Amino acid sequence: MNIGQAAKASGVSAKMIRYYEQTGLIPKADRRQSGYRDYSDTDVHMLRFIRRSRDLGFSVAEIQELLGLWRDESRESAEVKRLAQSHIDDLKKRIAALEDMTNTLTKLVGACHGDHRPHCPILEGLESDGADEDLSIRPRRGAVAG
């Protein structure tokens, strides 16, 4: 099977297959006399594993570990689970960071009239240091008159 067919069958682009080979994530493919790489169904199977792992957000380094465990018949499932759980924790941190961003930004957007006038609490919020300061929607008692 040519690299293009392996790519189509696995969902990993030919570019990336070569890259994975070059970086040692996958073993060097067999070659035909012509120099073309030759892939078996087993190879495609492995590539699909990689593809799927990438889709779940694993880094290539993590996939290297996963592949090792995958191939190791005497692995302990606990090790796989630990790896997966640690990745989940990482994903959750990233989600939390993004949610912090949306929350802050949503507050700012809510405070902005969004009309033809130049006054804009969003820009003001970007100037200030991010504490709740003046962008609170609640009327600031006492600050209105002062």
Next chain:
Amino acid sequence: MNIGQAAKASGVSAKMIRYYEQTGLIPKADRRQSGYRDYSDTDVHMLRFIRRSRDLGFSVAEIQELLGLWRDESRESAEVKRLAQSHIDDLKKRIAALEDMTNTLTKLVGACHGDHRPHCPILEGLESDGADEDLSIRPRRGAVAG
């Protein structure tokens, strides 16, 4: 003010300040006779704006737009709001993607015993095509007996 002091005052590293200057995000800094860059409080103000925008996940390209609006006294707040909202939408997409990953992965982790034995539904899940297949936690009504 030297670049190091501007960096400390703004929260943007000296490296990044030079990079932003090089890429045109910020104007070229004044130079002293020695060749050292010289920064004013206004410059620091701008750098803090950038820093804060980065913290909220805006790309440098988006910050370029934001800075333009920031400097434009006759901007329409609607435009800022539109930009911010579009960024929020983007953030939400990224969050949703990460949540899909955690959900799938959490299901797999939940199905894995995580003991000394090699059998591991996580690895099996990475092999298969990601449909709910066998790893569903909900009892599949009708599928149980059949």
Next chain:
DNA sequence: ATGGGGCTTCCAACCATGGGAAGGTCAAGC
């Protein structure tokens, strides 16, 4: 004036991926 820290520029690396150029190979049709 000397030492150490700060500044300058330039170059490289990260991670995963895509684009493209220059040239060899395969398969199909004539």
Next chain:
DNA sequence: GCTTGACCTTCCCATGGTTGGAAGCCCCAT
């Protein structure tokens, strides 16, 4: 057999945002 077009090969470059380092000059305090 020969042409054609799709496919393969290697190699280099770009992305984005940031950090690291090297080589050399400058500034301030002692």
